[in-house]
Amino acid sequence: MKRILLHLDTDPQPSSFDAISAIDGGVEQLLSYGNVTPVNVVSLVQGAIFTRSPNDLQNTAIFIGGSDIDAAQTLLERVRETFFGPMRVSVMMDASGCNTTASAAVVCAGRHLKLSESSAAVFGGTGPVGRRVARILMSSGCRVKVVSRSLDRARAACAAIDSGSKLLQPVAMSSPEDLHTVAEGVDVVVAAGAAGVKFCSLKALQASSSVKVAIDLNAVPPLGIEGIESGDKAREVGRIVCYGALGVGGLKMRLHHHVIDQLFETNEQVFDAETTFAAAGNLR
Incomplete structure (x- = not known):
């Protein structure tokens, strides 16, 4: 049959x-x-x-x-x-x-960190892929900052993912100056925004002493994290392990x-x- x-x-x-x-x-x-x-x-x-x-x-x-x-x-x-x-x-x-991309991104992060003992920031966390990345990370025991330009949208996304979870934190990043606060204490950064939206640079993330893994799921330039290449697959840039969209795509x-x-x-x-x-x- x-x-x-x-x-x-x-x-x-x-x-x-x-x-x-x-x-x-x-x-x-x-x-x-x-x-x-x-x-x-x-x-x-x-x-x-x-x-x-x-x-x-x-x-x-x-x-x-x-x-x-x-x-x-x-x-x-x-x-x-x-x-x-x-x-x-x-x-x-x-x-x-949406689901295979989000899952693959979290698997890649988990290759380098124990997710249940880690924290993450999901840029574009209010979008459909970002919400799924945040949800899977949360389900793995990871503390997750759901990042948006609007704090109200970030709060709504957290409520939609799991209104009762203490692992989710809504965060607003309306300007590049907010990055230091957003990245503070974060082990993993995942950029899951719409095509053409740049959130930050890899150089700026390196200024944070905690970030160990950076993943950009956008394959269309300009990328969400400037300095990451779409084909990056566990490329080490200083102390940060980098993945691009094609690196996750396999x-x-x-x-x-x-x-x-x-x-x-x-x-x-x-x-x-x-x-x-x-x-x-x-x-x-």
Whole structure:
């Protein structure tokens, strides 16, 4: 029986990147749909779960993508609501590579530090990727500063991630002069902002005596941390170990393929930020 993956994209044109990644992950038959919404997804899911017996449903899976991460998250929730009893298939949500990228970044940081004994600052922490980086770090026992230009937005992001966690701290950085305060006592800095947003320079981070790892997830110049190159992979610059977007990207792609393969082990799995990070444990 063939492994069939329903590729559900919230954008008008389904992502060719996601389609190729699925095939490279071992999918035998790929069915791609664009403009998928919480309304029209129901019939697509029902078509997936009613055409095979419950014993065979592990051979069908769903991938949710698109450029709008919040829309994809809403779609994931609607897909899960459509399942009932044994009539379900495994699902992976990775719109814009949000969960695999965030997981790979945290794995890279964990190669150099014990996260449960460390602290981090996530620049662009109010964005969808930044929130996931912060959430995974927090789940690993790391103390996390969620950094934004606006303190109110940083507070809202912390509340959205986990309103009761004492490991999250909202922080505002409205000018380069604020960097010293933000970086004080921080072991890891992750830049997860939008393309073209520069947060600081590597030289400025070196002025902090605590920063040991710096990760920039933006591959489009100007990079979020000036001085880090997109291809950096554990490059040591003084006492700071540096990773660029492409340096993290190799692990991100291996993780993506690994999770695609795992989708077909059972019909009950849901891969979001935490479960995707857990799947990365075998790739460290």
